[in-house]
Amino acid sequence: NAGVTQTPKFRVLKTGQSMTLLCAQDMNHEYMYWYRQDPGMGLRLIHYSVGEGTTAKGEVPDGYNVSRLKKQNFLLGLESAAPSQTSVYFCASTGPKETQYFGPGTRLLVL
């Protein structure tokens, strides 16, 4: 049981490049989330999913897209990366009593 895993762990992009972050969970959770963490701002919700095939916008969705084609995977895409998207990205899924379990994070630097 690996819990919540994220790939890659670290990535450097140039402005305008695209990439996809992968989150996987093996706990059969329905709900999954993508957050970004910036210094002094805590974690902010980008997008979330309440089940396979469904996605919804969170607090800061602009510049990101997501897909949940399989229950265990939640993908976060950046179509045209900008320096403002330099951040640490965390995926989470919801377990018993709706407490969230977090992945180890993906550190993204956009030059």
Next chain:
Amino acid sequence: GQQLNQSPQSMFIQEGEDVSMNCTSSSIFNTWLWYKQDPGEGPVLLIALYKAGELTSNGRLTAQFGITRKDSFLNISASIPSDVGIYFCAGQENAGGTSYGKLTFGQGTILTVHP
């Protein structure tokens, strides 16, 4: 949107001292959660609070869900060096319904413990 104000922003303490941090909200939450984040890792759940007035302990950690449902505090007793990290409070609107488990996070408290 909802905002959580977490204080203090940082603390520098000596090993053995007690620590207290708190969160206040402009609106009501039905669940309060406290997480700890170690460098390079994701947040890990420490304590979950589900009822107004609830006081819950987890080892040297004690947290309370405020009666107004707009605040919560976390105490750490007899701190040790491994308590170092960032502590986050988080509020959840609804244990079910349409909130889908979404969390609102405080800004974090950076704790440094000197041996």
